Every structure is written in structure tokens, then in C-alpha cells.
Amino acid sequence: MSLLLAMTGWHVEDWRERFKALLPDMPIVILGEPFDRRSVHYVASWKHPEGSLAGLPNLAAIFSLGAGVDHLFADTRLPEVPIARVVDPDLTTRMSEYIVLHCLLHLRQQRRYDSQQRQSSWEDDRNQPAARSVRVGMMGLGELGQDAARKLKVMGFDVAGWSRSPKSVAGLQTFAGTDGMAPFLARTDILVSLLPLTDETRGTIDATMLAGLAQDGRLGGPFLINAGRGGLQVEADILAALDAGTLKGATLDVFETEPLPVESKLWTHPAVTVTPHNAAMSEPEAIATQIAAQIRRLEAGEPLEHVVDPARGY
Amino acid sequence: MSLLLAMTGWHVEDWRERFKALLPDMPIVILGEPFDRRSVHYVASWKHPEGSLAGLPNLAAIFSLGAGVDHLFADTRLPEVPIARVVDPDLTTRMSEYIVLHCLLHLRQQRRYDSQQRQSSWEDDRNQPAARSVRVGMMGLGELGQDAARKLKVMGFDVAGWSRSPKSVAGLQTFAGTDGMAPFLARTDILVSLLPLTDETRGTIDATMLAGLAQDGRLGGPFLINAGRGGLQVEADILAALDAGTLKGATLDVFETEPLPVESKLWTHPAVTVTPHNAAMSEPEAIATQIAAQIRRLEAGEPLEHVVDPARGY
Numbered sequence: 001m002s003l004l005l006a007m008t009g010w011h012v013e014d015w016r017e018r019f020k021a022l023l024p025d026m027p028i029v030i031l032g033e034p035f036d037r038r039s040v041h042y043v044a045s046w047k048h049p050e051g052s053l054a055g056l057p058n059l060a061a062i063f064s065l066g067a068g069v070d071h072l073f074a075d076t077r078l079p080e081v082p083i084a085r086v087v088d089p090d091l092t093t094r095m096s097e098y099i100v101l102h103c104l105l106h107l108r109q110q111r112r113y114d115s116q117q118r119q120s121s122w123e124d125d126r127n128q129p130a131a132r133s134v135r136v137g138m139m140g141l142g143e144l145g146q147d148a149a150r151k152l153k154v155m156g157f158d159v160a161g162w163s164r165s166p167k168s169v170a171g172l173q174t175f176a177g178t179d180g181m182a183p184f185l186a187r188t189d190i191l192v193s194l195l196p197l198t199d200e201t202r203g204t205i206d207a208t209m210l211a212g213l214a215q216d217g218r219l220g221g222p223f224l225i226n227a228g229r230g231g232l233q234v235e236a237d238i239l240a241a242l243d244a245g246t247l248k249g250a251t252l253d254v255f256e257t258e259p260l261p262v263e264s265k266l267w268t269h270p271a272v273t274v275t276p277h278n279a280a281m282s283e284p285e286a287i288a289t290q291i292a293a294q295i296r297r298l299e300a301g302e303p304l305e306h307v308v309d310p311a312r313g314y
Numbered sequence: 315m316s317l318l319l320a321m322t323g324w325h326v327e328d329w330r331e332r333f334k335a336l337l338p339d340m341p342i343v344i345l346g347e348p349f350d351r352r353s354v355h356y357v358a359s360w361k362h363p364e365g366s367l368a369g370l371p372n373l374a375a376i377f378s379l380g381a382g383v384d385h386l387f388a389d390t391r392l393p394e395v396p397i398a399r400v401v402d403p404d405l406t407t408r409m410s411e412y413i414v415l416h417c418l419l420h421l422r423q424q425r426r427y428d429s430q431q432r433q434s435s436w437e438d439d440r441n442q443p444a445a446r447s448v449r450v451g452m453m454g455l456g457e458l459g460q461d462a463a464r465k466l467k468v469m470g471f472d473v474a475g476w477s478r479s480p481k482s483v484a485g486l487q488t489f490a491g492t493d494g495m496a497p498f499l500a501r502t503d504i505l506v507s508l509l510p511l512t513d514e515t516r517g518t519i520d521a522t523m524l525a526g527l528a529q530d531g532r533l534g535g536p537f538l539i540n541a542g543r544g545g546l547q548v549e550a551d552i553l554a555a556l557d558a559g560t561l562k563g564a565t566l567d568v569f570e571t572e573p574l575p576v577e578s579k580l581w582t583h584p585a586v587t588v589t590p591h592n593a594a595m596s597e598p599e600a601i602a603t604q605i606a607a608q609i610r611r612l613e614a615g616e617p618l619e620h621v622v623d624p625a626r627g628y
């Protein structure tokens with residue numbers, strides 16, 4: 001039995017070396033090279049080509065090499081075997097770093113001071129809202145959202161969360177479902193999106209959602225931080241809300257098209273911070289270690305962990 | 315008996331209103347207006363003019379209106395009465411916001427991505443060190459330093475602290491005194507300065523100190539964050555270290571001369587972030603409330619809190 005590596009855009013050789021070291025007894029085969037399709041019991045995928053995993057008669061499990069699994073469900077011919085996500089504490093830490101960084105950046109008006117510095121201007125109206133007077137809304141309360149919410153609370157922010165189905169998180173005011181969205185948005189000064197990309201969430205950050213954000217907050221207007229998936233956002237609506245002044249600023253790590261096309265107005269908009277989809281990169285070693293442990297678990301007859309629900313898509 | 319407000323650069327009328335509301339039975343007098351010097355039992359000062367507090371025969375205590383007290387000790391004719399600092403949880407929270415923001419900004423190479431955004435450049439070498447692999451050195455372990463250190467640990471950083479006299483802080487590796495400085499600097503990738511300004515600490519952030527910082531860290535060179543006092547730093551040495559490449563970047567909230575003169579090279583240096591001494595501004599209400607409580611405590615025969623040691627200067 002073998003592990004098939006199926007990826008695009010990444011250095012497959014590096015991954016082969018990592019898995020060889022971790023699973024010395026398991027043959028590692030690579031999509032694009034010749035291999036016996038019957039030998040493949042496991043697949044580790046990052047954006048494998050559509051249909052390339054069909055016709056693997058002994059396939060037992062598919063592992064996503066990243067936190068998202070939407071790249072898997074994008075394949076209409078994906079084999080019906082259990083799919084496992086990576087739940088990497090290191091990735092969680094990095095995502096929280098990014099979210100806390102950008103919430104603090106907006107709270108402390110760092111972009112204003114950046115702009116003043118470019119003009120050698122020492123100016124301060126001493127109007128610095130305290131973190132406790134700024135309401136962060138965490139959209140998505142999985143591992144990542146809960147960790148970021150906890151750390152934002154440590155920093156003093158007034159944090160609430162929204163999830164599709166009701167969730168109880170210690171110390172956090174939570175909202176759920178369609179009915180919970182309007183009151184959640186109405187109390188949100190900084191909206192953080194960590195939703196998974198599914199048919200239901202595609203394009204959810206649109207003019208309607210942005211219009212629902214609090215306009216009475218201490219920051220002089222609401223902010224958006226999307227570190228989830230680019231498919232969640234309607235970029236034309238974000239730009240329109242920024243230009244209308246109903247959105248005060250945005251930090252975007254993900255985009256409808258990646259890399260972000262050079263002609264996108266997001267690059268040059270003064271109220272937008274663009275980062276190249278690097279909010280939470282796992283160290284490849286950590287991901288490979290977790291997948292190898294899962295394979296050893298299956299080989300020992302133990303159940304797979306972090307299994308994705310295909311009906312929900314995450 | 316009365317409370318004398320002695321300040322320069324601030325709106326004294328706003329402070330008079332605040333104290334009137336909090337201490338309705340106490341006459342509030344203002345330096346520069348006529349008042350009976352014998353009536354003054356308490357002084358609240360922010361940078362009072364040299365010698366202006368001499369000749370107050372019934373003075374019982376001086377309150378600093380900010381966290382620093384160096385502005386008081388700058389007065390060689392300061393009366394020998396107990397001096398109390400402001401210890402404001404709100405000010406502590408704000409200082410930690412600033413320090414966590416700028417540590418994360420350096421960790422996540424945000425200045426690099428800012429610069430790439432200006433060029434509409436989507437580029438990433440995927441080299442993102444984890445917070446746990448980056449060593450923050452907190453110089454100064456008072457209320458502010460301890461709170462910031464704790465929050466940096468929550469974010470995942472590898473934090474150690476240095477203080478003049480040995481201090482034990484739960485969960486923190488600490489160094490102390492002259493002997494502890496070299497090993498402290500040698501394990502520091504991001505040096506955070508929260509030292510008070512005293513004769514001993516003046517000019518302490520100089521070429522020698524900067525040359526002692528770690529050159530083997532994951533960020534490609536050490537960073538400096540000074541949110542303490544401008545008098546701690548030798549700006550010519552900071553600029554020289556940046557240009558020599560032994561210092562990779564700096565965030566400075568305080569300066570030798572404030573406002574920072576328009577001709578300072580710090581304004582335009584690409585590796586320097588300048589903020590206008592606003593890392594930790596207290597809400598005036600919180601400061602006034604604390605001083606009013608201290609006055610009520612003294613009137614009730616209870617001891618003064620947060621008393622400064624004149625020998626140490628903080």
C-alpha cells in the first residue's frame with residue numbers, strides 16, 4: 001500500500017522527503033509520475049487536478065494538506081472516502097497572530113500614524129478608544145475562531161461570535177444561524193471572517209452584510225478582516241462600501257482570484273491592507289507529522305480524527 | 315485645604331472640572347491664578363514649571379498625572395513630600411496593546427507586505443517564523459512590563475525580562491542588574507524598553523546595548539521597541555545600527571526631543587515606525603478618579619498608595 005501526493009503549486013519533492021522520513025515503510029508515489037493505482041490507500045492533496053483521484057480502488061482516506069477542504073470538494077469526481085482536515089496548533093497560533101495584529105492595527109489607528117509619518121507630522125488628538133469599547137465580531141467559531149476570540153479577549157476587546165449552528169463558548173457572547181446574523185452585525189465594529197467556503201457561504205460578505213455592521217462604534221466606522229477564504233467576499237461590494245464610507249477599512253488576506261490581479265483596486269485603496277494569503281501558514285513539518293500520525297492510527301485499526309462532514313463541506 | 319493643579323501643555327480647565335466633580339468639597343486652585351499658598355495640601359502635576367511647587371508650607375503629597383515621574387524629579391527644588399504615581403489598569407492595557415501590536419507587526423513582517431502592496435506585488439517566500447521561535451526581551455518589569463510580557467506569552471512569543479534588581483515573575487525567565495544585561499540581550503530578537511527615566515537609565519539604549527542583541531534570530535536581525543521614555547535612547551546610535559544592519563528595525567513612540575523635530579532622520583528611515591508618544595494614554599477620567607481616591611484615603615488617615623522611591627527615581 002502507498003501514499004499518493006497530489007498537489008499543484010507546491011514543491012512535491014519537499015513533501016516526498018518529509019513523508020519518507022516520517023513513514024519509512026510506506027511507499028510514497030506522486031501524481032504525474034507512473035504508479036500502480038491499486039496500491040494507493042491514502043492521498044495527501046493540495047488542489048489536486050479535477051478527477052485525478054478517481055479510479056483508486058483501494059483508497060481509504062484523503063488528507064487535506066491545508067486547513068481548508070474546499071479545494072477537495074471543488075472536485076466533482078472526488079472519491080467517496082473519509083476526508084480529514086489538518087488541525088495544527090501551530091496554524092491556529094499563526095491565524096490568531098494575524099487577527100490580533102490587524103484588530104490592534106485598526107484599534108490603534110496605525111494606518112493614520114503611518115500616513116502622518118510619511119508627512120513627518122507629529123499630531124495626535126488624544127482620541128484613543130480603549131479595546132474594551134471596541135466590539136469584535138468573530139464569524140466562524142471553529143478551532144481557529146475560538147482561539148482568536150480568546151486572545152482578543154485577553155487584549156481587552158469586547159468579543160462576540162457567530163456560527164451557523166448554536167455554539168456555547170466559555171466567556172463569549174454567541175449568535176447563531178440566519179436569525180442571529182443581524183443582531184451580531186449590529187454590535188460589530190471589527191468583523192473577522194474565518195468561515196469555511198461552502199455553497200452556503202460563497203459571496204456572503206456582500207453589500208447587505210456590510211450594511212448591517214455597526215455605524216455607532218468608537219472607531220468612526222466598521223472594519224473588515226477576512227482571513228478565511230476569498231470566495232466568501234464580493235470585492236466590488238467591499239470597495240463600494242469603503243468608498244461610501246459605510247466601511248472604514250479592511251484587511252484582506254484572501255481574494256476572489258489569487259494571486260490578486262495587478263489591476264485590482266484593492267492594491268491601491270488607501271483603506272485596504274492586502275497580504276498574500278499568508279495569515280496562517282503551517283510549517284510543512286507539522287502538517288506532515290499530523291498526517292503520518294493519522295495514517296499510523298488507521299493502520300493500527302484506530303479511527304480517523306478531524307473527519308470532514310461532506311454534507312456541511314467542513 | 316486645597317488641591318493645586320500644576321501643568322504645562324494640557325488643558326487645565328478640563329482637569330479642574332474633573333476634580334470638582336470627584337471632590338466637590340475640596341477647593342481646586344490652578345498654578346498661574348492667584349491662590350493662598352498655605353491652603354495647598356495636595357498637588358497634581360504634569361510638567362510643572364521648575365521651582366513652582368516650592369513654598370507650599372502645608373503640602374502633604376504630590377500626584378503625577380501620568381505614569382512617569384521623571385518630570386517631577388527634573389525639578390531640583392521639588393518639595394520633600396511623598397510622591398504617588400498613577401497606576402491605571404486602563405493605561406496598562408493600552409501599553410500592552412501597543413507592545414503586542416508592534417511585536418506582531420515585526421514577527422509577521424507587516425512592513426515588508428506594506429511595501430509589496432505599494433508595488434502591487436503578490437510575493438511570499440513562505441518563511442514565517444512562529445512566535446515561539448522569536449525571543450522578546452522586556453526591559454523593565456513593573457506593572458506595565460509584566461502585563462505586556464504576559465500577553466506576549468499568550469500570543470506565543472518566547473519572552474524573558476530584565477530588571478534592575480532581581481524579580482521573580484511567574485512563568486517568565488528573568489535577568490537582573492548589570493551582570494544580567496549581556497546574557498539578556500544575547501537572547502533577545504525584539505527588545506522592548508519600558509524602563510523609567512532616571513540618572514542611571516538615561517542614554518542606556520546606545521551603540522553598546524544594540525550591539526549586544528542577538529544576531530542569530532529567526533527574524534534576520536534584532537528589532538527595538540521603545541515605549542518608555544525618549545531620554546533612554548541615543549538616536550544617532552539607533553540610526554547607525556540600522557544603517558549598519560545590526561538592527562533590523564525599530565518602533566519608537568518616544569524621542570530625545572518631543573515633538574520629534576521635522577529634520578530627524580527617524581521620520582523617513584524605511585525601517586523605523588514613529589508614533590507621537592501615544593503608546594499608552596490614560597483616559598483623564600481614570601487618572602482623576604485614582605488621584606481623588608488617594609486624596610480621600612489620606613483625608614481618612616489611610617496610607618498613600620503607589621508611592622515613588624526618590625532614591626530610585628521611580
